Amino acid sequence: xxxxxxxxxxxxxxxxxxxxxxxxxxxxxxxxxxxxxxxxxxxxxxxxxxxxxxxxxxxxxxxxxxxxxxxxxxxxxxxxxxxxxxxxxxxxxxxxxxxxxxxxxxxxxxxxxxxxxxxxxxxxxxxxxxxxxxxxxxxxxxxxxxxxxxxxxxxxxxxxxxxxxxxxxxxxxxxxxxxxxxxxxxxxxxxxxxxxxxxxxxxxxxxxxxxxxxxxxxxxxxxxxxxxxxxxxxxxxxxxxxxxxxxxxxxxxxxxxxxxxxxxxxxxxxxxxxxxxxxxxxxxx
Numbered sequence: 001x002x003x004x005x006x007x008x009x010x011x012x013x014x015x016x017x018x019x020x021x022x023x024x025x026x027x028x029x030x031x032x033x034x035x036x037x038x039x040x041x042x043x044x045x046x047x048x049x050x051x052x053x054x055x056x057x058x059x060x061x062x063x064x065x066x067x068x069x070x071x072x073x074x075x076x077x078x079x080x081x082x083x084x085x086x087x088x089x090x091x092x093x094x095x096x097x098x099x100x101x102x103x104x105x106x107x108x109x110x111x112x113x114x115x116x117x118x119x120x121x122x123x124x125x126x127x128x129x130x131x132x133x134x135x136x137x138x139x140x141x142x143x144x145x146x147x148x149x150x151x152x153x154x155x156x157x158x159x160x161x162x163x164x165x166x167x168x169x170x171x172x173x174x175x176x177x178x179x180x181x182x183x184x185x186x187x188x189x190x191x192x193x194x195x196x197x198x199x200x201x202x203x204x205x206x207x208x209x210x211x212x213x214x215x216x217x218x219x220x221x222x223x224x225x226x227x228x229x230x231x232x233x234x235x236x237x238x239x240x241x242x243x244x245x246x247x248x249x250x251x252x253x254x255x256x257x258x259x260x261x262x263x264x265x266x267x268x269x270x271x272x273x274x275x276x277x278x279x280x281x282x283x284x285x
Contacts, residue, residue, distance in 0.1 A: 114149065198265075
């Protein structure tokens with residue numbers, strides 16, 4: 001089936017099973033043209049590179065991986081471009097007309113492109129939906145055969161019963177674009193997944209190494225709403241981040257174990273890497 005932008009606003013999406021992908025309970029695909037995405041990832045050792053500080057501190061180029069997958073502002077880092085990522089998921093913060101982005105995609109026709117439906121948001125003074133903007137519509141027309149859009153469902157955040165919460169953990173998506181990108185990658189049946197730059201923050205984020213893509217420290221809006229149990233969307237503080245990253249880690253390692261896909265966290269042990277306790281528990285076993 002050809003890419004259809006109307007899937008982006010459709011509440012149902014397309015199931016993983018119909019696309020020959022592993023069934024992940026909280027992800028839906030909004031397109032069905034996933035052949036290239038699957039070919040790039042299946043039976044490969046995948047490195048998922050986020051912009052967190054561990055990507056700044058660790059020489060990830062020397063690790064054991066076959067293909068590189070990354071996110072939004074990757075095109076600002078020459079080192080990443082040299083390694084030729086085979087998939088990039090872009091956020092609504094990206095200038096889709098940026099020459100550096102376009103040049104990379106044009107020079108690498110096997111690189112697939114992802115967008116997240118649920119975090120697309122509204123942009124500009126008119127607050128138009130990102131997927132309805134002229135730059136996006138032009139972009140999708142040009143790259144329609146390479147676009148893989150997906151939706152992380154509400155089930156991911158708000159499980160209906162206590163058993164599901166205990167099994168899969170809790171998250172409000174503070175793990176970022178790279179963290180959520182692990183789910184479509186996992187569903188494409190890789191040989192293994194190594195993550196780097198999916199960190200969180202330490203208790204002193206202003207002292208953490210800088211963001212790998214853009215150089216800032218900490219997170220946007222740090223310190224808003226310090227009540228860990230009163231969790232409006234967008235609350236940025238240590239308690240919320242820790243709860244979310246550990247919930248994400250539990251999900252990822254358990255799902256990897258279920259499908260016999262090893263998970264390795266390069267940032268493990270760093271003071272700002274909030275998945276460390278989960279990684280130590282599962283990677284040891």
